[in-house]
Amino acid sequence: MEPSLASYLALSGILFTIGTVGVIFKRNALGMFMCIELMLNAVNLTFVAFSRYYADVTGQLFVFMVMSVAAAEAAVGLGIIIAFFRNRLSIDVDDASILKN
């Protein structure tokens, strides 16, 4: 017997929860970036599970799209992190306060 659809959704939900809590707790820009990647992966797992149980290829195609968007996000996000580090010599998001006042 195979695990039911609900168990895949539960795993996806748990991973998404861990990613969300990590984004809020981490003050390190790279750590927040990696937590966002974890959340994207949790959603990908949901897509693939639904694609399997409804025998529809659309879910897997959109996993492919999400991966492309994640790659674009990695390129631009890491560029921003490096520019921020050059400016402030830190990647702590609490230091990103130039526009505060």
Add this chain to the structure above:
Amino acid sequence: MASTALFFLFAGFAIMCAISMVYHKNPLYSAISLVGVFISLSCIYVTLAAPFIAAVQILIYAGAIMVLVVFVIMLLNLDDQQTQNRLRYLWALGGGLGLVLLVQTFFIFYAVMRAPQQASDQALTVGKTLSIGQSMYTIYLLPVEIVGVLLLMAIIGAVILARRLAQPQLELVVDQELDRRNEEELEDEYRIKL
């Protein structure tokens, strides 16, 4: 039965790696834990009869994105993250949001009973590269084109962000530091001449 055992094995591994990623302060340990999550998710995709997505997961996530992240970690050469004056309400916010999401997850677990309980046999051909490629270049041609334009924009944006000369006002700290060093060198030369 075997697929159930594999699912619980890899699900446990993924959850443990995810918790370790959030727990570790050192970004390099976090990155390695995240690679563990990606690999176990890729194994789960294989048990879900999606071999193409499993291979692409390893190639793009573990192979490209995480190598980029580790590159940046090595490039920046960070010290260990010290906890400074943090906002207190973030703990309440994060804990509350996490609790709500977990409750929602268990609600989903008990509520998805109308969904199909057994995977259909037709799905065994769905995950193959042939069917994905066919629908990618027929029905979903427009989204694929849009993703191509998005990747081009990302390339241009990354190049512009990483250039040094294009953004003089962002180089304030580094420029001041370089100016200070130049002045010190000039002073040294002056002393030598004297």
